[in-house]
Every structure is written in structure tokens, then in C-alpha cells.
Amino acid sequence: MTNKSGFISFVGAGPGDLGLITEKGLKCIREAEVILYDRLANPRLLREADENCEFIYCGKLPDRHTMRQEMINQTLVAYAKDRKYVVRLKGGDPSVFGRVGEEAEEASKHNIPFEIIPGITSSIAAAAYAGIPVTHREYSTSFTLRTGHKCIENEELIESNCSDQLGDTLAYYMGVSNLPKICSHLIKNGKAKDTPVAVIQWGTTGKQRVVEGTIETIESVIEIEGITNPAMTIIGDVVKLRSKIAWFEKKKFIGRKILLAKGTASVEKNGLEAYLSENGAEVYTFPTLKSVEIPIKHEQVVDALRQERIVFCTTESVQLFFTKMYESKFDVRRLPARIEYRSSKTSKELKKYGILAEKESGEQNNTVYIGSVDKNTKLANSQFIATHENIADTRFDEINQRMLEETKWESIIFPNQSSVEWFMKELKKTNESQLMNLPFAYIGESVKDYAFKCGFTNVDEDLQKELMLGEWK
Secondary structure, eight states: OOOSSOEEEEEEOBSSOGGGSOHHHHHHHHHOSEEEEOTTSOGGGGGGSOTTOEEEEOOEETTEESSOHHHHHHHHHHHHHTTOEEEEEESBOTTSSSOHHHHHHHHHHTTOOEEEEOOOOHHHHHHHHTTOOSOBTTTBSOEEEEESTTHHHHHHHHOSOGGGGTTOEEEEESOTTTHHHHHHHHHHTTOOTTOEEEEEETTTSTTOEEEEEETTTHHHHHHHHTOOSSEEEEESGGGGGHHHHOOGGGSTTTTOEEEEEOOSSOOOSSSHHHHHHHTTOEEEEESOEEEEEOOOOHHHHHHHHTSSEEEEOSHHHHHHHHHHHHHTTOOGGGSOSEEEESSHHHHHHHHTTTOOOEEOOSOOTTEEEEEEGGGOOOOTTEEEEEEEEEEEOGGGHHHHHHHHHHSOOOEEEESSHHHHHHHHHHHTTSSOGGGGGSOEEESSHHHHHHHHHTTOOOBOHHHHHHHHHTTTO
16 A cells, blocks of 8 residues: 555454455555554464564463553554554454454544454354354354453343343353353353353364363363363354364364475465465464575676576576566577576476476586575586575564464474575574474475484474375475
């Protein structure tokens, strides 16, 4: 968004699954200059932001507040008055227990223009992913949303006669700690003790867990199973349908918690991360890198075109080199006959320019290698042109720490040697050094050997077999 004055978009990030944010919400993220985001907004969405966008974490944890509501309001106003385009990114829908009313009122008080972009609210989404439709013509004709906080006061305000709501679906947000009081109050006001209940933790994500019981038994169930917030509680006969139509738990990698090591700055929309996530795994790509372009000189292009062979080391180097080549008034007819690549991704990028390259051979004479600084190939009879440098995106340092510590990760995938190096380097910034002990899977025998050399000791054989099948490609 181009704006001469400040503007605020209150954006619903959806319930957690990356695919459940709206197209308009994603557009706001991509155009934002500042993003204030909550704990329940999937931080992976921030990878869509511009590289110059500022991130501010406002997330509230059960035992502490990172930023109080008054400070959030003040921060929104301050950045907007500084003529910034600000996105307030909230989990679920901002208007459903998201305090958007308070924040929008503050913006209005200061005459700051704003918009509210709805999101899919967590109760409906989490229930759907658990196989529970919140309404059904045989079980429920209405659906009530309630906050699990300060439940008794809220119940008294909205519930004059609980018996009138028998058969309705009730959804409580973040109500795990207050669930005993909620259930006791519902029974006191006429709800049957055997009314079905489902509690859905981390709904729509690879960490989703669902437990079932009744109003009378659910307290002991969540205690035994160790269910904590964030969680949705669904109460009503619609819970019975879960036994027939639960679908998310049937996915291939459900329950798997996998770290995907990153060795480049490129973002793949349909790569390994997407494949694993779509099949039910909880996946986090670590670390987050960004690419800094290194200007190519005209003389370097001229010299490269005189060589017998060009080897492209990264996908980014293809675009950057060809852009400079065209600027220098050379077209593809000036390229040497032998064009080679290091990875299949780079091969696909070259095809966009009409070039069917070959896999890199071992020959080195009269060759120029083109790639990132960290891919510098120092060979006696060859040259190297650096097109860019991959560096860690420090905006994600706080996010990385939180994501690594909040989940009990089970495995690591190393796509290439560079991913091993970056994983180890950025892991030192965190308090999670024990992740070095996790089993790993790899793409290519040389990557396995390098991981062993760097201190990783155990291969995840089951995950490795899945990678070898190649269904993710």
C-alpha cells in the first residue's frame, strides 16, 4: 500500500494453517512497513513480508504479557502518526475475542484511518479439522461463541436460561484452566452431564491434539492427557460426529514434528515444507535467510561469456546474472555452449530462460562459477562471480527462539551441505543446543556425510525412506 499518511490494517491471520489466511490478509502482510503480531498468529506468515518491514511481537502468554494492551494501542498510533503502513496481525478473526474494537477505537480517537480484514475464527476451523461441524440439522441449530476467561461473569451476562440452549453447540476460547468451572456452571444451569465435549489443542496445525469426554468427565481427561492452551472446547451433540468424519488425523505425517534446515534465501511455495505440512506434519524452517545482491560488473559478464563453460551454483544467481547480461546488451546467443547447474532447483530456473543445462561435471578448465559468496568455489583453473550473499534475517531471532522452545521437535531434514552449516551457526544464538542430538534425514549422500562430520550422529530411517520416495518433488 502506498500512502501519504499513516494507515492501520487489522488482519485476521486465521487459525494456524498457513493456507487459511485470506488473500486480502496476505496482501496486507506483503505491503506492510510495520507488523505487530500476536502469539497465535502463525509466525511463518511473516516470511511473506517485505525485507524492510519491521516486526514487533505483542504475544500474550498464559503466565506473562509481552506487551500490555495499552502499550499495543500506543505503538499502533505512534507508527501510524509516523506515516507508516501498519498491520496488526491477530490469530483467528480480529473481531472474535481479539480486542480489535479497543484498538480500532484508539485509532479512531486519533483520526487514523484503518480497515478490519476478517479471518477464519479458530472455533469453526479447529472443530472442522477435528471432524466436528459446529451445526448439523439433526444435532444443533445454533452456535454460541464464548471466552473461557472470566467464564462465570460471562455466563451470567448471556445465559438467562441455559435449558433453552440444550442441543446447541457451545465453543469456548482458551478455556482449559477454567474448564472445571465452565462445566460445573453448565450442569448447574441445566446441561446434561453426559453432553459430549471435545478439546482441541493447536487446532489446524501439525501439533493438533483432540481429546473427548463429557461435561462430567472432560476435566480428568485433559489432566491425564496434558492438554493446555491454546485450545478450543466444543460442547454439544455435534461432537458425536467426530467418530465418523474426523479427517485431519488420517494424514500421512500427522503428529510428526520436523525442523527443515535452510541453506538458501529462496522461498519455495510447493517444496518439501509444503508437502510435509499438507500431509499433517508440524514443520518449521530454520533459520530464515535473506539474499543481499552483489552488483555484477560489465567486465565480469564479458569475461564469463568468453569461457567454455558456465556453472550456476544457485537459483538466485541465474536471475541476477541474466538480468546483468541483458543490461549489458547481450542475449542468450552469446552464452557458451556448455551451461551446467549444481542442483535441480537451479536447473528448473535455467529452463525459464530456455536453457536445458546439464548437471555439473568435474572438469574445471576455462570455467566460470556463478553463485553466492558462501558457494565460492576456489579452483585453480576457474573463475568465480559472486551475485549475492545469504545472511541471517535477524528479525526472526526472537521468533526462532520461541518456535524452537515451544515444540518438542523430533527430526531435522538437511537438503544440502549449506543447510547443515546454517543450522549449526544460527542454533548458537538460541538456548536449544540439545537439538544437535536429533536424528536427521538428508537429500544426497554427500549431505549425510557432511552432517556426520559436523557432529550429527543418528539418521531418522523412517523419514529418510519417505524422502527417497520423492513424492514431495
